[in-house]
Amino acid sequence: xxxxxxxxxxxxxxxxxxxxxxxxxxxxxxxxxxxxxxxxxxxxxxxxxxxxxxxxxxxxxxxxxxxxxxxxxxxxxxxxxxxxxxxxxxxxxxxxxxxxxxxxxxxxxxxxxxxxxxxxxxxxxxxxxxxxxx
Numbered sequence: 454x455x456x457x458x459x460x461x462x463x464x465x466x467x468x469x470x471x472x473x474x475x476x477x478x479x480x481x482x483x484x485x486x487x488x489x490x491x492x493x494x495x496x497x498x499x500x501x502x503x504x505x506x507x508x509x510x511x512x513x514x515x516x517x518x519x520x521x522x523x524x525x526x527x528x529x530x531x532x533x534x535x536x537x538x539x540x541x542x543x544x545x546x547x548x549x550x551x552x553x554x555x556x557x558x559x560x561x562x563x564x565x566x567x568x569x570x571x572x573x574x575x576x577x578x579x580x581x582x583x584x585x586x587x
Contacts, residue, residue, distance in 0.1 A: 533568065
């Protein structure tokens with residue numbers, strides 16, 4: 454005869470369990486990625502712990518390694534001066550009067566950019582495309 458137990462193929466989840474999008478801040482993403490990179494084969498364990506798919510964690514790890522995902526991605530201001538091209542007789546020296554070293558960059562649009570030598574390269578990399586386009 455047939456089995457008396459009926460097994461339903463449908464399972465009902467509450468709205469709190471699945472089906473919601475979460476907005477992760479960059480700080481949370483970095484913390485989760487760094488936790489997943491701590492030991493051998495920690496990616497899937499960390500993804501399960503936070504309820505993430507492995508592919509999402511893999512994407513965050515790729516962004517973290519390429520520098521697109523970082524906590525230091527906050528906006529900061531840097532002193533900047535754009536000067537007209539110097540005349541051929543005037544040549545600016547590498548040292549200012551106060552002794553700080555500067556770097557002078559000639560942009561393809563003809564402008565010259567003078568920056569402190571201690572400027573973070575990541576800030577400069579984000580700044581040059583904007584200045585070159587203007």
